[in-house]
Amino acid sequence: MIRLSKLGFLLGLILSVGLAPPDAWGDEQESTDPGHATTAEKSLQVANLVLAKHIDPPTRQEMILAGVRQLFSTHDVALPTGLAAEISTLTADEELSQFLVKMLQQVQAESKRPTDQPQLDDALVLAHGMLGIVPGGASLTNSKEHRVNEQLAENRYVGTGIVLHMNDKKKLPVMAQVFEDGPADKVGALDGDFIEKINGESTFKVSLVEIVQLLRGPAGSTVDVTLRQPGSDDARDYTITRGVVPIKTVIARTVTVKEAPIAYLKLDRITGSAVHELRKQQQELIDENTKGVILDFRGLSSGSAHHAVLISDALLDNAPIGHIRSRTGVKPFQASRDMLFADLPMAVLVDQRTVGSAEWLAAALQDNKRAIVVGTRTYGGGYNRGTFPIWDGDIVVSLSTGILERPDGRRLVKPRATATPPGMVAEMMALQQQKVSWAVEPDHNGTVNRRNAVARAYTALENSMTPKTDQLIMRAARLLLADKSQNSTENDSTGDATEG
Numbered sequence: 352m353i354r355l356s357k358l359g360f361l362l363g364l365i366l367s368v369g370l371a372p373p374d375a376w377g378d379e380q381e382s383t384d385p386g387h388a389t390t391a392e393k394s395l396q397v398a399n400l401v402l403a404k405h406i407d408p409p410t411r412q413e414m415i416l417a418g419v420r421q422l423f424s425t426h427d428v429a430l431p432t433g434l435a436a437e438i439s440t441l442t443a444d445e446e447l448s449q450f451l452v453k454m455l456q457q458v459q460a461e462s463k464r465p466t467d468q469p470q471l472d473d474a475l476v477l478a479h480g481m482l483g484i485v486p487g488g489a490s491l492t493n494s495k496e497h498r499v500n501e502q503l504a505e506n507r508y509v510g511t512g513i514v515l516h517m518n519d520k521k522k523l524p525v526m527a528q529v530f531e532d533g534p535a536d537k538v539g540a541l542d543g544d545f546i547e548k549i550n551g552e553s554t555f556k557v558s559l560v561e562i563v564q565l566l567r568g569p570a571g572s573t574v575d576v577t578l579r580q581p582g583s584d585d586a587r588d589y590t591i592t593r594g595v596v597p598i599k600t601v602i603a604r605t606v607t608v609k610e611a612p613i614a615y616l617k618l619d620r621i622t623g624s625a626v627h628e629l630r631k632q633q634q635e636l637i638d639e640n641t642k643g644v645i646l647d648f649r650g651l652s653s654g655s656a657h658h659a660v661l662i663s664d665a666l667l668d669n670a671p672i673g674h675i676r677s678r679t680g681v682k683p684f685q686a687s688r689d690m691l692f693a694d695l696p697m698a699v700l701v702d703q704r705t706v707g708s709a710e711w712l713a714a715a716l717q718d719n720k721r722a723i724v725v726g727t728r729t730y731g732g733g734y735n736r737g738t739f740p741i742w743d744g745d746i747v748v749s750l751s752t753g754i755l756e757r758p759d760g761r762r763l764v765k766p767r768a769t770a771t772p773p774g775m776v777a778e779m780m781a782l783q784q785q786k787v788s789w790a791v792e793p794d795h796n797g798t799v800n801r802r803n804a805v806a807r808a809y810t811a812l813e814n815s816m817t818p819k820t821d822q823l824i825m826r827a828a829r830l831l832l833a834d835k836s837q838n839s840t841e842n843d844s845t846g847d848a849t850e851g
Contacts, residue, residue, distance in 0.1 A: 387451075387452045387455040387456060387459075388448070388452060389474075390451070390455055390473050390474045390477065391447075391448040391449075391451035391452050391455070392448065393474040393477075393478070393741075393742055394415065394418060394451055394474060394477045394478065394481065395411075395444055395447060395448060395451075396741050396742065397414075397477075397478045397481055397482070397741065397748065398411045398414045398415060398447075398481060399411070400739055400741060400748060400750075401414060401481075401482070401485055401489065401748075401750060404737060404739060404750060404752055405485060405486075405487075405489075405750050405751060405752065406486075406487075406676070406677060406678060406734070406751055406752055406753055406754055407486055407751075408485065408486075409484055409485060409486075411447065412438045412439055412441065412447075413484060414481040414482075414484065414485070415438060415447060415450070415451065415477075415481065416434060416435060416438050417480045417481055417483060417484045418476075418477035418478065418479075418480035418481035419434065419451070419454050419477070419480070420480060421476055421477065421479060421480025421481075421483065422454065422455070422458055422473060422476050422477055422480065423454075423458060425464070425471065425476050426458045426461075426462040426463065426464050426471075427462070427463040427464060428457070428458050428461045428462060428463065429461075431457070437450070438450060451477070455473060458473070474742075475491065478491055478746075479491065482748070482750070485750060485751070486734075486751065486767065487732065487734035487736075487750070487751030487764070488732075488734075488750075488751070489748060489749060489750035489751070490748070490749045490750075491746055491747070491748060492746070492747045492749065493745065493746060493747075494740070494744055494745055494746065494747055508595065508596050508598065509569065509570045509593060509594060509595055509596070510534070510566065510567060510593055510596050511533070511534050511535045511566050511574065511591050511593055511596075512529065512530040512533020512534045512535045512536060512596040513526045513527075513528065513529050513530065513533070513535050513540065513566075514526070514527045514528035514529075514530075515527065515559060515562060515563065515566075517559045518545065521545065522555055522556045523545045523546065523547060523554055523555060524545070524546045524554055524557075524559060524562045525543065525544070525545055525546070526540055526541070526542060526543065526544040526545075526546065526578070527542070527543070528542055529541060529542050529544075530596055530597070530598060531597075532597050533594075533596045533597065534591050534592055534593055534594050534596070535589075535591055538589040538590070538591055539587065539589060540576075540578060540589065540591075541578075541580060543580060543581055544578040544579065544580055545578065545579045545580075545581065546562070546576055546577070546578060547577045547578065547579055547586060548575075548576065548577035549562070549565045549566065549574060549575070549576055549577075550565070550574060550575050551575065567593075568593050569593065570593055570594050570595065571592065571593065571594070572592070572593050573590050573591065573592050573593070574590070574591050574593065575588065575589070575590050575591075576588070576589055576591060599619070599628065600618065600619055600620050600621075600622050600624055600625045600628050601616050601617070601618055601619070601625060601628040601629060601632060602616070602617045602619065603615065603616050603617075603632055603635075604617075605639070605641075606645070606824060606825065606828045608825075608828045608829055608832045609832065611642040611643075611832055612639055612640065612641050612642060613641065613642055613643045613644070613645060613828040613831055613832065614632070614636050614639075614641045614643070614644045614645065614695075615645045615647065615824055615828075616629070616632060616644060616645065616646050616647065617647040618646060618647065618648060618651060618709075619651075620651070620653050620654055621651065621653065621654020621655065621658045621659055621662065621708055621709060621712070622654065622658055623658055623661070625658065625661070625662050626661050626662055626664075626665045629662070629665060629666075629691055630665070630691060633691050633692060636692065636695070641695060642695070642696075642831070642832060643695050643696045643697065643698070643828070643831030643832065644692050644695050644696075644697045644698070644831075645697075645698045645699075645700065645824060645827045645828060645831070646697065646698070646699045646700070646716075646722070647699075647700045647824070648699055648700060648701050648705045648709045648712070648713055649700050649701060649702040649704065649705060649726065650702065650704045650705070651704075651705055651706070651709035652704060652705070652706035652707060652709065652730075652732075653707075654707070654708045654709065655708060655735075655736070656675060656708045656711065656735045656736075656753075656755060658708070659708035659709070659711050659712045660672060660684050662712055663684070663686055663711075663712055663715045663716075664686045664687055665690065665691050666686075666690055666691055666692070666697075666716060666721060666722075667686035667690055667715065667716070667719055667721055668686065668688055668689060668690040668693070669685075669686060669687065669688045670685070670686045670715075670719040670721070671683070671684070671685055671686075671715075671718075671719070671758035672684040672685060672686055672711075672715045672758070673711055673714065673715055673755060673756050673757050673758050674755075674756040674758075674760070675735050675753045675754070675755060675756070676753055676754045676756055676762070677735070677752060677753040677754075678752075681756075686715075690721075696723075696831045697716065697721060697722035697723075697831070698722055698723050698724075698725050698827040698828075698830060698831050699713050699716055699717070699722045699723070699724050699725070700725055700726050700797075700823060700824070700827060701713050701724055701725075701726040701727070701728075701729050701791055701793060702726050702727045702729070703727055703728065703729065703730055704730065705726075705729040705730060705791070706729070706730040706732040707732050707733060707734060707736075707755070708733075708735075708755070709729075710729045710730065710731070710732070710733050710755070710763050710790065710791050711733055711755040711757075711763060713729065713791045714757045714763060714791050715757075715758070717791060717794070718757055718758050718759070719758075723794045723795060723827075723830060723831075724791060724792075724793045724794050724795075725793055725794065725795045725797050725823060725826065725827045725830065726793050726796075726797045726823060727793060727796065727797065728787070728790050728791070728792055728793065729763075729790045729791040730765070730790065731763060731764060731765030731787070731789045731790035732763075732764070732765065733754060733755035733756075733762065733763025733764050733789075734751035734752075734753065734754060734755065734764065735751065735752055735753035735754070735755055736749055736750065736751055736752065737749070737750065737751075737752035737753075761788045761789070762788075762789060763789060763790065763791070764789055765789050765790065766789060795826070795827075795830060797822075797823040797826055797827075
């Protein structure tokens with residue numbers, strides 16, 4: 352995604368979680384190897400956490416079996432037969448722990464993983480496998496990256512304000528993008544600058560992961576960098592004071608249809624600052640005599656339910672937003688009075704990559720007839736997520752603790768897949784064409800240029816152009832103008848679209 356997905360690299364460069372190598376193994380390990388016992392204990396902690404917190408968890412046996420399969424696959428060891436039957440008879444922690452220790456011993460003895468590759472933390476390997484089968488997805492993040500993610504969610508990320516890229520030919524890191532008004536921008540850093548030194552040390556052949564760690568630090572701390580533009584002989588030395596990096600959540604452009612301006616607002620992330628940015632846009636739209644608003648949620652899959660509620664509250668007037676169903680009950684959410692863009696018709700763009708809280712937000716706007724939805728069916732991943740520290744706080748597990756529901760109680764969660772009996776393939780394909788209750792179905796289907804539509808829109812945004820090459824945006828603009836014309840003159844003729 353945009354070079355805003357470059358953003359994802361800068362901000363979240365998720366380091367392979369906790370890949371610190373474990374203590375070296377001895378030549379011979381007894382069955383009571385404390386390393387294996389500790390790994391088994393960590394695995395049970397993960398399974399028990401999911402069992403206690405997830406809205407609809409798999410069994411411990413299912414998770415542990417998935418983890419063991421991942422372990423054997425990672426070490427290139429043939430999986431023993433009959434494991435499913437064996438683990439199905441185990442219930443107590445001690446039995447499951449002994450089973451895991453036995454599996455770890457076999458993998459250690461038979462591993463075909465090349466010795467020149469980095470040592471693996473088998474507790475992480477098992478955990479990744481276990482979480483891979485959890486409905487709604489689950490993930491592991493080291494505590495440092497989790498803090499970064501929390502800053503991003505509130506749009507309070509602290510850093511130098513750059514997107515990094517590695518120039519493989521020069522073996523040097525490059526400032527692929529310098530964020531406007533960020534710490535690096537303020538001292539004079541430029542897009543495309545090579546970073547030749549950090550705190551006086553050469554960055555030649557230093558990995559991007561290490562570069563990120565060198566550049567990170569608390570607000571108010573400083574880092575010295577030596578920069579050089581491509582093709583220039585002049586090196587520039589700067590001291591950058593780390594601070595909050597202002598990152599736009601809402602990117603605005605204008606689409607013109609029959610000389611009528613339509614606002615196009617691309618929501619890149621659902622964050623704590625989104626409502627503030629939308630409020631700023633409102634006054635500009637009034638000044639420009641805008642005739643409608645297009646909100647683009649395509650590809651939007653990040654953001655908390657809490658922040659989605661704040662955005663829904665800003666866009667709805669005294670209307671139901673929906674519910675969150677957890678293991679302890681159902682919590683309803685209601686928008687207060689007054690809303691942004693009150694006198695303007697609104698359209699929301701969605702696709703199969705619109706997931707989670709973005710689906711919930713789109714559904715609330717659709718169900719309250721605040722917006723028409725244009726595009727393709729959303730993913731059906733309406734889970735509310737929670738985060739929980741494990742392993743003495745070194746690792747944070749993110750998993751689904753609730754289900755997002757529409758105001759009428761329909762759940763925005765795709766049913767679990769089941770095996771399809773022979774002869775039912777045609778029937779299943781027909782069902783896929785029907786409307787479903789577990790996702791947001793568009794009011795107007797839009798399959799034109801679906802594959803590359805978002806990429807083209809972002810390219811247009813980056814070049815400060817109207818995203819007129821995205822036919823779905825233009826179609827939504829026509830629909831909005833037709834709706835406004837019909838409401839005011841009962842005439843839905845809109846004419847051709849032109850660049851604004």
